[in-house]
Amino acid sequence: MGWAIAxxxxxxxxxxxxMDRQQEARDVLLYCLQLGVNALKASVPAIDVVELVVRELExxxxxxxGRGSALCTKGTVEMEASIMDGSRNKCGAASGLSTVKNPISLARLVMEKSPHAYIAFAGAEEFAREQGVEIVxxxxxxxxxxxxxxxQAKEMNSIQFDYRIPESEDGVGKPDENELLPTVRSYANGKPVLEKAFGNGVTCENGDQSSCKSGYFPESEINGVPINLYQPETVGCVAVDIEGRCASATSTGGLINKRSGRIGDSPIIGAGTYANEICAVSATGEGEAIIRATVARDVAALMEYxxxxxxxxxxxxxxxxxxxxxxxxxxxxxxxxxxxxFNTMGMFRACATEAGYYEVGIWH
Structure with missing residues (x-):
């Protein structure tokens, strides 16, 4: 028993x-992780912690x-978010947002201030104004x-996850073998593990090149339409507080060049977000596949049943x-x-527990 956050x-x-983008993402994750840890140590309820952290990420x-969301094919943003309080079995979600500064807080208001679990597009924007949330x-x-x-996505006739690769290789981080970005994992038993990632996609455990693996995941498809897996992407936070209460929050701008009106997994309770009295889950990746697999709920169901x-x-x-x-x-x-x-080459992530586990990493 004890607090934990991811x-x-x-x-x-x-x-x-x-490499500079990798480090930038790590720094943001580390800051947000520490923000959540400090709140949990101060006995802040898990539901407040996950909203706090995701607001910062947005x-x-x-x-x-939030700011920096992917643009749909019309060149506009259609943001979506959801939040769930596992201790009360309550949830809220919103989609199709274009002026709400912090979508996760609107999802929280849907949960707390409306009789509904999910509000979208014009109705969600109207509800936001009624509730007095910050509009920009x-x-x-x-x-x-x-x-x-x-x-770029339109030229390639593809849907893209948040694309962060420069057009020229001049800006790509390709350090030599001594220039590694470490991922430090400290376990409760005190035995640290150091994972290091090379800029050319090679990852090694403990810096040992004999354990290195390399390669690229090919392009995937959504119903026959190419989708490129380059990002940082969707954000999320899960936490359990010192009272054992679990909560989850997820927020995204969706896919670049997606059709207007498309809704992904992030606001779908049971797919991108879920929490109950046992656990809390937040998913990220190929939304259509996550929805079909009911990813977040299945983790809880396997534990429960x-x-x-x-x-x-x-x-x-x-x-x-x-x-x-x-x-x-x-x-x-x-x-x-x-x-x-994750089943991709990497996932931006940060975790900490009261028992002493700590991780800020990207690669496997």
């Missing part, structure tokens, strides 16, 4: 992502949520980079239920555990 910034990262254009001009969310990525551990449940869902798509998830249990799992 944060993610998307799965499916291309190993050619420039305010930073490094990831695809649509230009606040749109960055020059995302405009460029939309044009089969008695599997959190780790075994996450492994099963990633390896068996998500076979037709790419993605990942973070999860915590009421016992104070934190787990991350």
């Amino acid at each position: 944060v993610h910034g998307g799965a499916g990262i291309d190993p050619r992502l420039p 305010s930073n254009p490094v990831f695809n949520s 001009d649509t230009n606040y969310f749109i960055t020059a980079e995302n405009k460029d990525r939309l044009e 089969k008695g599997l551990s959190l780790q075994d449940s996450v492994d099963y869902v990633i390896n068996k239920r998500l076979e037709d798509g790419k993605g990942g998830l973070i999860a915590v249990s009421s016992n104070g555990e934190a787990v991350a799992g």
Whole structure:
């Protein structure tokens, strides 16, 4: 028993992502993780912690949520988010947002201040104004980079996850073998493990090149339409507080060049977000596949009905239920555990537990 927290910034990262962008994402994740840890140590309820952390992620254009959201084919943003309080079996979600500064807080208001679980598009914008949430001009969310990525996606006739690769290889991080970005994992037993990632997509355990693996995941498809797996992407946070209460929150801008009106997994309770009295889960990746696999709910169901551990449940869902798509998830249990799992080359993630586990990483 004890508090635990996990944060993610998307799965499916291309190993050619420039080293400075990798470090920038790590820094944001580390800051948000510490923000959540401090709140949990101060006995803040899990539901407040996950909203706090995701609001911070939405305010930073490094990831695809809030400011910096992906643009749909019309060149506009259609943001979506959901939140769930496992201790009360309550949830709220919103989609099609274009002026709400922090979508996750509107999802929280849907949960707390409406009789509904999910409100979308014009109705969600109207509800936001009724509730007095902060509204901003649509230009606040749109960055020059995302405009460029939309044009690239249209030229390629493809749907893209948040594209972060420069057109020229001059900006790509390709360090020599001594220039590694470490992922430090400290376990409760005091035995540290150091994972290091090379800029050319090679990952090694403990810096040992004999254990290195390399390669690229090929392009995937959604109903025959090419989809590229380059990002940071969707953001999410799961937490369990010192009272054993679990909560989950997920927020995204969706896919670049997606059809207007498309809704992904992030606001779907049971797919991208779920929490109950046993665990909390937030997913990221290929939304259509995550919806079909009911990823978040299945992790909880395996624990609830089969008695599997959190780790075994996450492994099963990633390896068996998500076979037709790419993605990942973070999860915590009421016992104070934190787990991350993904079937892509990498996932931006950060975890910490009261028992001493600590991780900020990208690659496997």
